Amino acid sequence: MMKMKRIKSIHKAAAWIFQIALFSYFCFQGASAIAEDKGSGHMDRIVGAWTWTSKQSDGELFTSVMDISLEESGSLMGGIRNPEGERIPFESVNLKGDQIQVVVDHEIMGQAFKASYGGKVTGSNIEGEVVIRFQDRILRRGWKARRLLEFPLTGEWDWKLSTPDGNELKATLIIHQDAEGVSGRLESEQFNMPLREISFKAGQLKFVTQREENGGTFYSSGKWHGNLLSGQVSSPSIGEGLKLPWEARKR
Structure with missing residues (x-):
């Protein structure tokens, strides 16, 4: 009789130890997973x-x-x-x-x-x-x-061109950038020109504009510096080999 009680006690103790071990296993596994999730979330802030x-x-x-x-x-x-x-x-x-x-x-x-x-x-x-x-x-x-935003060029930019006589030509450069590419236009009270042959690679923006009233074609290229674009414009209508500086600041 005493032997049977001892066996039952051993079985109960074994079952109790097993339950604690099982409970501890899942608890610590859960704690580990939570810690990893927390760590991953912490790292996501820099990704x-x-x-x-x-x-x-x-x-x-x-x-x-x-x-x-x-x-x-x-x-x-x-x-x-x-x-x-x-x-x-x-x-x-x-x-x-x-x-x-x-x-x-x-x-x-x-x-x-x-x-x-x-x-x-x-x-x-x-x-x-x-x-x-x-x-x-x-x-x-x-x-x-x-x-860096996924599409940093999207938005309105205050564009200005320095002319040979020391004046400035001002306009609004409107750009839309998405997974399909880049599009936009350059507009002011005097003109509204779509951006043609536009490309943006390795921080370099290039586009062509054309004024319909006089047929002038202008080739623009510039570097992207966050909220600033700066570059040069060339055109046969402003002189062979002559390049005028331009810049645009994002609003």
Whole structure:
């Protein structure tokens, strides 16, 4: 009788231990999954494309685009694309809390250097600094990046053209950009011209406009710098080899 009670007690204890183990297994599995989801959601805040514009020593604006993606393994990866369209993969990328740090190996004219982009992620902005290590020198400068919209050209732009006599011709540049491509028009009180043969590749915008009243055809090209477009216009009607500067700022 005592033996039977002992066996039953052992069975109860075993069943109880098994239930605790089973309960603990599912609880910890659930906690782990929640932690992973939370981590993935945390990383989602940095996933996407980011852009910034800086000024070179010669005064020319230089726009870069950084893309960050989340792999199935849960690790981040990506690269930085320069205005020429060349993509440089990250050497490393780390996100801790609201701090992001990206390290990239650059090479310009055969000279290799390492750049570390680090900053605080706040909504659609990153603000921090770039640390450049070149040979035995370390250079630091402020760095601000903003999240790049999927179709950054869409909207109205205040366009102006500098004429040879020192005046400015002003108009509204209206652009629509989607997965199918880019379209738009240039309009003012004096004209309304659709943008023809329009293309946007590697930060370079090109289009052709034509004034019907005098048959003048104008070829425009410009670089995209976030909320600024700047470039040149050429046309046989304004002189062979003559190029006039233009720019447009997004409203």
